[in-house]
Amino acid sequence: MVSVRLSAVKKISCALALGSALFAAATSAQAADNFWQAIQQKGVLRCGAAPAAPYVMRDPKTQQYSGYFAELCRDFGENVLKVKVQFVDASWDTLVAGLQSDKWDLAMALNQTPERALAIGFSTPAQDYQISFLINKQNPKVKGLGTKLADYDKPEVTFAVMSGTAQDKALSASIKKGKIMRLPGNDESRLALMARRADVLVDASDTNHLFALANPDWAQEIMPAPALAKQGVSFGLPRAVSEADVEVLNIYLTQRRATGDIDRLVNQASAQANAAK
Structure with a gap:
């Protein structure tokens, strides 16, 4: 009788564990499928920023960010997602790790490489290196x-x-x-x-x-x-982000590139970098 009860308890425990795992997986999948929605609920888009002209630049006096990737991140957050944009200080050594540890939502101006693609996702290129x-x-x-x-x-x-x-x-x-x-x-x-x-x-x-x-x-x-x-120079995203959510950013970048907006931003950032020098 005791062994039968223990066996039943084990079965119940296994069922509960399996149920918890399935629930966690479902929750994770739902979060991955609603990446932008989650950011909209938080009200802020965090952009990982490693300075390198003309992509990303930071004014040493005001600490304000500029550069054409910074302008794209700001515009996408404010005018597409309708949220505030926060630039988070990063370095080129930490941009990928910061995405993996949820320190920022987007990593700016990353060259697409196979090695990086094993760890993170990429948008369509904003420009070509x-x-x-x-x-x-x-x-x-x-x-x-x-x-x-x-x-x-x-x-x-x-x-x-x-x-x-x-x-x-x-x-x-x-x-x-x-x-x-x-x-x-x-x-x-x-x-x-x-x-x-x-x-x-x-x-x-x-x-x-x-x-x-x-x-x-x-x-x-x-x-x-x-x-x-x-190589394509793109936004980096967490690897779990769904294709549907990545496509939102891809459509935005494709349209801005096709109209010449990104080229104009590049020239503007380049002129600003030269003026600073």
Whole structure:
């Protein structure tokens, strides 16, 4: 009789445990399916912010955030979700971990990589990260060459690049005829271009874009084809967020990109960054 009772108690305990697990799973799934709704109920969208111009910038005096990803996060929160927007200080080392530990709802300006995609979700890209060329448009060796990578890969053309960077790796794999001048930093590579010791400066497109805007009289940015490297720059989201909720953000970004709004924000942020310098 005692063993029968104990067996029944065990069955009841197992049933309760299974029921609790199913309830927790259902609750978690419901939360994942109502990501934006939960934020609307809280009344605040938290944006993880790691400064890097022109994506995200912070005024050292006022501590106010700007940059085109900051403007997109602010606009999405205020005008789509109808909530307040809170920027949470972060670093590039903590943006992914902060999403996983619920320190912020969105991580701004993350490059899409397979490794990150194992841990978090991504929106559609707001912009593309690409390695670009910067040239002196008055230099006869490269003037009017267009965008084809092969047109620049000539024995008489010298490329300046920071040694050991992703740009150096990509350039080294693609350039077969041209000379590669590897330098220790940004300043040295830019000076090499300005002094015409190099004909092409190879760097991330956002960095070259800033420099081209600051020197419109002579500097020209070129997006080589085929691309040396290209990744989407997106918002990071918790991995459990449903496809339906991710699609809300994707539609917002797609529309703003298609109308040229994001390009205008990039130029505005770039001009602001140059003015600050």
